[in-house]
Structures are given as C-alpha cells and as structure tokens.
Amino acid sequence: MSDFRGRLLPARVRSSLRGGLRWKMSAAIALVGALVALALSLVVHNAAQVSMLDNARDVQDERVQFAQRIYEASGREQFGSNVDDPEMPKMVRERAQAGRRITYVASTRSGAPDIWAAVPLADGHVLSLHSRFNDRNATVLADLDRVLWIGSLSVVLGGCALGVLIGGQLSKRLRKAATAAREVAQGESDVRVREAIGGVVRDETDDLARAVDGMADALRQRLEAERRVTADIAHELRTPVTGLLTAAELLPPGRPSELVKDRAQALRTLVEDVLEVARLDSAAERAELQDILLGEFVTRRAGTFGPGVSVQVARESEVTTDPRRLERILGNLLANAARHGGTPIEVTVDGRNLRVRDHGPGFPEELLAEGPSRFRTGSRDRAGRGHGLGLTIAAGQARVLGARLTFRNIRPADPSDDAPAEGAEAVLHLPEHAPTATGSYPMLPAKATD
Structure with a gap:
C-alpha cells in the first residue's frame, strides 16, 4: 500500500486547519457585527437627536406664538422674548421680515445647539426668543449612546463567541476527517472518513468526506x-x-x-x-514469531555474505520476531549494499536496532524522500542495475513484523552543498512487543512448564 499512501495524503500534515479556522471565522463575524452595530448606533443616535430637536422646535414655536399674543395685547415681552434681538441669526431675521414664522437650530461653540423661534409683528418689528438645547435632552442622548455602546460591545463579543463555537465545530470535524484520511493512507481499509466525522448537521465537510x-x-x-x-x-x-x-x-x-x-x-x-x-x-502475510537473540542471529546470517561484511554487537537483545522474514530483510539490505554501495559493509546490532552501512555514493534522493519503490533502479551512477524490488521487499517484510525501516545518507562532519555522501545506512527498528497491530497473527512456540 506504499503507492496508495503517497497518492492519498502527503506525509506532512497541514496545521492551518488546526490553529486558524476558528479564529478567522470569529474575527470575520466580530468584524461584521462591529460594522453593523456601528451603523445602527449612528442611525439610532442621529434619529433620536433629530426627533428631540424637532420636539424642541415645536415647543419653541408654541412659546413664541404665546409671547406674540401677550406682546400685542399688553406690550410686555414674556418667556425671555426680545424684539429685534441683535443676536438673531441673519437668516431668521430675513425670513421673519418676509412675513413668515420660523424656527431654527443654530450651532454654537459649546456644542449644545440654540433653538430659535421668530414671528413678525404688526408694526413691522420681529419678536424672537431662543434657548439652549436643555441638559435633560443631552443627558438622554448620553444615556442612549452609552446603551448603544454596551449593545455594540455585546454584539461583538457574542459574535466572537459564536465564531469560536462554529469554527471550533468545523475545525474539529476537519481534524477528524484528516485523522481518518491518514489512517486510510496507512492501509486501514475499514476506516471511513464520513463515519469518522459523525455529527447530525450535514454540510460541505460531509461532501469532502464522501x-x-x-x-x-x-x-x-x-x-x-x-x-x-x-x-x-x-x-x-x-x-x-x-x-x-x-x-x-x-x-x-x-x-x-x-x-x-x-x-x-x-x-x-x-x-x-x-x-x-x-x-x-495484499496485506495477507502473517508472521510466525519466535524468541531469538538478535546479535547472535545477525552474526550467524551475515557471516555467509563473505569477508566484506563486518558485524558488531553493541548490545545484545532478545526479540520476538519471524526469523525467516528477518533473514530476508537482512539479506536484501546486504545485497543492496554490496551491489550499489561500497565496501566495507558494517552491520551493527544495538538492542532492537539493526544497522547496515556501506561506504558507497549513498541512497538516491528520491528514495530518501518517498521510500522504496518497485522497479526504480536508483541513481544514475548505478547504470540501471537491479529492479528496485530488494528494498521494496525489505520494507514490506518489515511492516509484517511491525518494524520500521528507515534510510539515510552519511554526510561528512563539515559538509558543503555539493559534498558527496560518505555512505548509506539502513536502520531496522524492531518493535518491543509482538506485531499484533500490523495484520499479523503471533504464532509463538509453546514454552515448557514446570
């Protein structure tokens, strides 16, 4: 299933879905909520201010009419009215002299507007009165602005919380889908991405999973x-x-x-x-497990390859594995080192790790990046020798044993960009326990009992 893994998913998992989706969605919802809240606040504030000014102008208009009747009947100026007030705005004076009753809102440096009302008198003069936009109305507007700010902040915070919730659920579903896809890429044929993400709501992630x-x-x-x-x-x-x-x-x-x-x-x-x-x-191979001493086993088997192979046991270890498959892996690694590498070939046993190193030109970059592939003969200097099956078989047998086979090139201590490799090294990491999680069935020999 190595080709299947390479086609379905890359080896490196992208982390953008894990860290950024919920926060991007939260920021987008918060930004939209803030813009809507700001627009509504401005509209409500302006509408309330216009309504209060209209009411103030109506009140001022009624007062100036009462003041006009009293002045024409008794000659007294009431409600703070004045005849031909010199502070009267020019536009108000001109309209009143033209025979029209007028109310007017004038801006001041203090910020609170003046409400003017003027009416023409029978003798040709202009009776006017004005008052400031009262403190009560300003207090009402301030309270309204405060409520609008609190409401806008609540909308933004609520949008953030909603974005985190929705984005978190979507991110969780995508992470489950990615995990299930990785399991499928590793050869778990019974895993279904659609079943893994679960959930009652059907959205685009279900289409992606299908x-x-x-x-x-x-x-x-x-x-x-x-x-x-x-x-x-x-x-x-x-x-x-x-x-x-x-x-x-x-x-x-x-x-x-x-x-x-x-x-x-x-x-x-x-x-x-x-x-x-x-x-x-076909993933149908089964391991027949036995307990062996790894160092002794490797020393005995590697000795049949001739004097160009040296074996060093750094640390002996007893392992439970399939000797036939282990011998096949060792033989293919040694054959590959002898055919494509250079002598001397060094085999090292360190606990459960088996290393095979040669002193040739090293593994090709394609193999290091993608792993062994059938009928890929390797680098150009190998002149097309071999069929690319030896390492492929070794990697497949390692999977049956539940082991891990890695490849790397040995570089000089102070390598330059174009410095050639000083050899290739393949490392077989045998598992600590019997390979029961790899599709293999352990077949340990019966042990004597007292």
Missing part, C-alpha cells in the same frame, strides 16, 4: 487490480521460467550455456520477487 472515501475506494480497487494482474502474470511466468531453467541445465558445458543459465536464473529470481511483492501488497 469524496475522500470515494477516492480511497477507487485507488484501493485500482491498486488491488494492479496487484492481482502483477501476481497473475508472475504466476503464469513461473512455470515456463522453471522449465527454461531446467532445459538450460541440459545444455553442453561452455560459455554460451553459462550465459543462458545465468539469465534464466535472473529471470526466475525476478519472478519470485514480483510474486513476493504482490503477496506483501
């Missing part, structure tokens, strides 16, 4: 079809290749016979490797 589930199903079916075709082809080739190898054994001795035998054997090895890769991709 799309991911559909994509995962399509990729899984495609990979399964590719695996089945590969396995069928390799299985069909197995019989004729075996017959070809048997027929090559009957050829008379000579250089041509050796070439035929060599190529037939190489073809048989390739077919067997392809079949093994197909079995590993």
Whole structure:
C-alpha cells in the first residue's frame, strides 16, 4: 500500500486547519457585527437627536406664538422674548421680515445647539426668543449612546463567541476527517472518513468526506487490480521460467550455456520477487514469531555474505520476531549494499536496532524522500542495475513484523552543498512487543512448564 499512501495524503500534515479556522471565522463575524452595530448606533443616535430637536422646535414655536399674543395685547415681552434681538441669526431675521414664522437650530461653540423661534409683528418689528438645547435632552442622548455602546460591545463579543463555537465545530470535524484520511493512507481499509466525522448537521465537510472515501475506494480497487494482474502474470511466468531453467541445465558445458543459465536464473529470481511483492501488497502475510537473540542471529546470517561484511554487537537483545522474514530483510539490505554501495559493509546490532552501512555514493534522493519503490533502479551512477524490488521487499517484510525501516545518507562532519555522501545506512527498528497491530497473527512456540 506504499503507492496508495503517497497518492492519498502527503506525509506532512497541514496545521492551518488546526490553529486558524476558528479564529478567522470569529474575527470575520466580530468584524461584521462591529460594522453593523456601528451603523445602527449612528442611525439610532442621529434619529433620536433629530426627533428631540424637532420636539424642541415645536415647543419653541408654541412659546413664541404665546409671547406674540401677550406682546400685542399688553406690550410686555414674556418667556425671555426680545424684539429685534441683535443676536438673531441673519437668516431668521430675513425670513421673519418676509412675513413668515420660523424656527431654527443654530450651532454654537459649546456644542449644545440654540433653538430659535421668530414671528413678525404688526408694526413691522420681529419678536424672537431662543434657548439652549436643555441638559435633560443631552443627558438622554448620553444615556442612549452609552446603551448603544454596551449593545455594540455585546454584539461583538457574542459574535466572537459564536465564531469560536462554529469554527471550533468545523475545525474539529476537519481534524477528524484528516485523522481518518491518514489512517486510510496507512492501509486501514475499514476506516471511513464520513463515519469518522459523525455529527447530525450535514454540510460541505460531509461532501469532502464522501469524496475522500470515494477516492480511497477507487485507488484501493485500482491498486488491488494492479496487484492481482502483477501476481497473475508472475504466476503464469513461473512455470515456463522453471522449465527454461531446467532445459538450460541440459545444455553442453561452455560459455554460451553459462550465459543462458545465468539469465534464466535472473529471470526466475525476478519472478519470485514480483510474486513476493504482490503477496506483501495484499496485506495477507502473517508472521510466525519466535524468541531469538538478535546479535547472535545477525552474526550467524551475515557471516555467509563473505569477508566484506563486518558485524558488531553493541548490545545484545532478545526479540520476538519471524526469523525467516528477518533473514530476508537482512539479506536484501546486504545485497543492496554490496551491489550499489561500497565496501566495507558494517552491520551493527544495538538492542532492537539493526544497522547496515556501506561506504558507497549513498541512497538516491528520491528514495530518501518517498521510500522504496518497485522497479526504480536508483541513481544514475548505478547504470540501471537491479529492479528496485530488494528494498521494496525489505520494507514490506518489515511492516509484517511491525518494524520500521528507515534510510539515510552519511554526510561528512563539515559538509558543503555539493559534498558527496560518505555512505548509506539502513536502520531496522524492531518493535518491543509482538506485531499484533500490523495484520499479523503471533504464532509463538509453546514454552515448557514446570
């Protein structure tokens, strides 16, 4: 399932959904709420002020009419009225002299407006009175402004809380979807993203989850079809290749016979490797576990590869694993180091860690970034040797064992940008417990009892 993992999700999880979605949504709602509250506050404040000024002008108009009647009847100026007041605004004077009764709001430096009212008299003079916009109205406006500010602040805070709540729920659903998608990418075929996010409300995240589930199903079916075709082809080739190898054994001795035998054997090895890769991709392999001493096991198996391989046991450890699969991993790592690396080849056992290092040009960058891939022959200097199946099989067998296989290049102590690697190192990390979480069934031998 390595190709499936690479296609479905990148290895690095994006963190923007975790940290910023709820706060961005909260900020957006708060900003919109603040703008709406500010607009409504200005409208309400202006409407209240206009209404109070209109009422004050009506009251002033009634007072000037009463003052006019009293003045024309008795000649006395009442309610603070004045005849031909020199402070009367010019516009008010002109309108009154034209025979019209007028009320007028005049701005002052103190901020509180003056309410003027003027009426023409029968003798041609102008009777006027004015008063300040009273303190009671100013207090009412101040109280109204205070209530509007408190209401606006409440709207903004409520919008922030609503944004955090809604954004948090959406972010939580997306995090669940991302977690489920990562599990699917790791080969958990029974995980469904739509079921993982749950919830009663249906929104765009459900569409996203269904799309991911559909994509995962399509990729899984495609990979399964590719695996089945590969396995069928390799299985069909197995019989004729075996017959070809048997027929090559009957050829008379000579250089041509050796070439035929060599190529037939190489073809048989390739077919067997392809079949093994197909079995590993099917996730149906099971480990037959035994308790072994890792250092002793590696020393005994690595000794068969010749004098170019040195083994050092830094720390012995007893592990529970499948010896056959472990031997397969070790053999492929050593074969890869011998074919593509350089001598000496150093094998180190440190507890549950097994390291294989060579002194060649190092692993290609594609392998370090994406992991082993079938039929990728490696860097250009390897001249196309090999089929890219050795490390792929080693990684697949490691998954069956519940182990982790990592690759890295050894760099100089003070490397420059173009400094070549001083070798390649593959590290197998064996698990502390039996591989029961990898689709494997432990088959430990029965232990003697007292």
